Amino acid sequence: VCSQAEGAAKAKVAILYAMDIRLPPLEDFCSAAQRARFAIEGDGSCRTRQEHVDALNAASEGSHVFFQTDRSFLPELSNFSNVVATLFTDQVGGIPSGIDPVNIQWWRLKQVWKLLSDYESACGHKYEFVIKMRTDANLIGTTTLASWYSDRVQPRGYNLDKTAFLMSDRVFAASRDGMRRLASFYGDSYYQGLCGICSKCGPFLTALVAAGTTSFAVNVPVTGVARARRRPQFRR
Numbered sequence: 001v002c003s004q005a006e007g008a009a010k011a012k013v014a015i016l017y018a019m020d021i022r023l024p025p026l027e028d029f030c031s032a033a034q035r036a037r038f039a040i041e042g043d044g045s046c047r048t049r050q051e052h053v054d055a056l057n058a059a060s061e062g063s064h065v066f067f068q069t070d071r072s073f074l075p076e077l078s079n080f081s082n083v084v085a086t087l088f089t090d091q092v093g094g095i096p097s098g099i100d101p102v103n104i105q106w107w108r109l110k111q112v113w114k115l116l117s118d119y120e121s122a123c124g125h126k127y128e129f130v131i132k133m134r135t136d137a138n139l140i141g142t143t144t145l146a147s148w149y150s151d152r153v154q155p156r157g158y159n160l161d162k163t164a165f166l167m168s169d170r171v172f173a174a175s176r177d178g179m180r181r182l183a184s185f186y187g188d189s190y191y192q193g194l195c196g197i198c199s200k201c202g203p204f205l206t207a208l209v210a211a212g213t214t215s216f217a218v219n220v221p222v223t224g225v226a227r228a229r230r231r232p233q234f235r236r
Helices: 032-041 049-059 071-077 101-123 145-156 176-182 202-210
Strands: 013-018 064-069 083-088 129-133 163-167 171-175
Touching (some): 013 145, 064 101, 071 083, 163 176, 171 176
Parallel strands (some): 013 129
Antiparallel strands (some): 129 171, 163 171
16 A cells, blocks of 8 residues: 555655564563663663564654565564555465575565565655565664665765675665665575675675675664664664
8 A cells, every 4th residue: 555654655765574573472581680781781682572563663764664474474563563565475376385495585585575666666656775674683772774874874975776785684775776686686596595694694795796786784873872882783
């Protein structure tokens, strides 16, 4: 459904979730000592499920969110905001039989990219920057992803069509055209067996070069967090 929210129709940033939805357990899983230590460090590892989802939703403000997931996760989807389109796996015939497990994330990325492209065509909209995230990304700080793009990425003069921002397979980003090329990995024999997403992963760097895109690892800036200069926005 084309977004009619005030200001949302002009969103420059799209966020892609292409996975089985992974969230913290409902029960408290951290000890008091762990919770106290993570609170001092500004780490979100001990967030409750609701706190974790709230952090993801806060980060997506000003962006459009797209989901490709399994229909069994429909109850969890209602917790996410700023979602403009969802594609369930069964709507495209299910995950291909015999697929190598390491290729499933690339298959899902290809499906959610088509969903984004179809949305652009239907709604007369085009994004500038696309972020592929996992729902188990540990976000810290208060920076939205849209403001990170407009305040921290655009002004630095990167050649965005030839730069991929990588923080493991939990979060990676590129220009619209760059993400289009990353989404084409599945189905191309050159990229079969590709796994591992980080700035130093040899196979992925080779794939980026073949796709005409280079690697540039970057820590997303945070605000109001202890030791912010030493800690990335997204952590394992």
